[in-house]
Amino acid sequence: MIKKTNFCVNHPDVVASDTCSYCGKAICYNCRxxxxxxxxxxFQCLTLFMVQNTIKALFGLIGALFRPLKKLKRVSWRGWAEIVLTAGLLIGAFYLRRLTLEMAVLKGDLYRTAPAAVDSLFIEPPKIIEPVREGMVRESTLNIRGEAEPDHIVSLSVNGKPVEAVLPRGREFVFEKVRLHRGINRLEVRAISPSGGFSTLQTLMIDYASPTLSYLSEPLNRGSLLRKEVALTFDGGGSDNAADEILNALKKEGVRSTFFLTGQFIRQFPRTVRRIVREGHEVGNHTWTHPHLTTYAKNRRHQTIEGMTEEILHQEFSKTASLFKLVTGKNMAGLWRAPYGEINAEILLWAxxxxxxxxxxxxxxGWEESMDTLDWVADTTSQAYYSAEExxxxxxxxGKQRRHGSNGIITLMHxxxxxxxxxxxxRLTDIIAGLRDQGCRFVTVTEMLE
Structure with missing residues (x-):
């Protein structure tokens, strides 16, 4: 029997993932x-559900209280006297409390204590650590990390709808893979104390927009000139004999980088690839076979090389990405680097x-202004050879010779x-230390694009 597909009551073109526990309507992930x-x-269904269940609980409690009355016909006159006396004491206590409150109002006592009660409702707000700033993102989900008091409940709302509530572990709280709607998303985080106190809202405005063809087909050679960010990138092709030492240096310095790997590299060196991913680095596509894409090596022109088609280029991408997923269980970033840096408008559009x-x-x-280190050149007699010191x-x-310093530079090593x-x-640690002395922060390419 074919299972019927339900669609969200609020978004008729979106497949439903859940049903409301109160009204039973089908809803998608974004509406849950x-x-x-x-x-x-x-929120209306949540409130009605809570009211309904509260009423059921009250009736159950009342029934439990009156059940013993069925046996009252067997109670002696002394028992009846005790029941009447107890009821009288309870009613008297109620009216005495009411009279005390009325007298307090007349004397102004409640006015004097009210401000302190109101002040006690407000508690220290949670601190949002990630994301570090508002702006545009191109992923449909977002992680939110922060700090709050260990016994506070931290709640998250997206565009006015409650999404999730968590208890901090230690002082850290995390909302993982928060779904974003296209366009502007208003994220609100608030803390609630065990005594009922609450914090002011901490608000983030995040604009989610899926990548457009015009955005993707524009190559990136440098990040923002306004931010002191540097992206160290590494290409992996035919050998990994420097990989462990590079990864050791990055780990020691606490730097996350972006690696561009060929499919053949992934097939030959799966251990290295898994380590790259395990240590938190980003991996982009460097094609499967590292082919020439333009005629630049022949005529110094970037004309699409004969025999290269969009279908072939897509196969180079898909084979590499599929093997990477098989080896690591992760998806590649939506970034690529052309072999030999050979691109043109047609190839960029295909990608x-x-x-x-x-x-x-x-x-x-010239070489002095290029962040391609040419570290792969081994022939000391070649004009393209440069020493490690150079x-x-x-x-x-x-960065010392330019108005914007090293802001946004992307370096290339192998x-x-x-x-x-x-x-x-x-000498990688020397490079990192020197750039840090200039005030630079190291980021992945994806972070640079945010």
Missing amino acids: MPMGGWIFCS ANAGYKHVGWTVGR IVRKILQY LGTERENDFPHL
């Missing part, structure tokens, strides 16, 4: 309001159609080398 193990479609944005490296006039000096001098000595990657 989880509370205490139940799912509701609105955009596959969901990939091209990431190059910061370029300028490479370090170039990167650190770049996970393999044919050099026998004077290895540039062994």
Whole structure:
């Protein structure tokens, strides 16, 4: 029997994932309001559900209280006297309390104590640590991390709808994979204390927009000139003999980077690939076979090379991404780097159609202004060969000669080398320390794009 597909009552074109525990209407993930193990479609249904269950509980309690009265016909005159006396005492206590409150109002006592009671309702608000700033994102989900008092309940609302409530672990709270709607999302976080006190709202405005073809087909060579951010990137092709030392340096310095790997690299060095992912780095697509895409090597022109088609390029992407998923269990970032940096408008559009944005490296006039280290060149007699010291000096001098310093630069190094000595990657810690001295913060390419 074919299972019937239900659609959300609020979004008729979206498949429903749940039903409301009160009204039974089908709702999608974005409309669900989880509370205490139940799912509701609105605050109204949640309220009615709570009222309904409260009434049931009260009737159950009343029934339990009156059940013993069935045996009253067997009670002696002394028992009846005790019942009447107890009832009289309860009624007297009620009216005495009411009289006391009325007298307090007349004397103004309640006015004097009211401000303190109101002040006690407000507690210290939670601190949001991630995301670090408002703005636009291109992912449909978002993680929210922060700090609050250990015994406070922290609640999250998206666009006015309660989404989730959590208890901090220690002082840290996390809302994972919060679903965003297209457009502006108003995220509100509030803390509630055990005594009923509540904090002011902490608000974030996040704009979610899926990547457009025009955005994806625009290559990235440098990030924002207004932020002191640097992206260290590494290409993996035919060798990984420098990978462990690079990863050791990044781990020691607490730096997350972006790696562009070919499918053949992933197939040859799965252990290295898994370590890259395990240590929190980002991985983009470097094609499967590392082919030439343009005629630049032949005629210094970036004309699409004969035989290269959109279908072939997509196969290069999909095979690499599929193997990466198989090896790591993770998805590749929607970023790619062309082999040899060979791109043109046609190739960029083909890649955009596959969901990939091209990431190059910061370029300028000549080697001194290019953040391609050429660390792969091993022939010391070649004009393209530069010593490790020259490479370090170039990167650190770049920011000292320009108005915007090293803001937004993207560097390029490789996970393999044919050099026998004077290895540039062994100076990676010097590069990191020098850029930090200039006030730079290290980010992944995706973080740079946010």
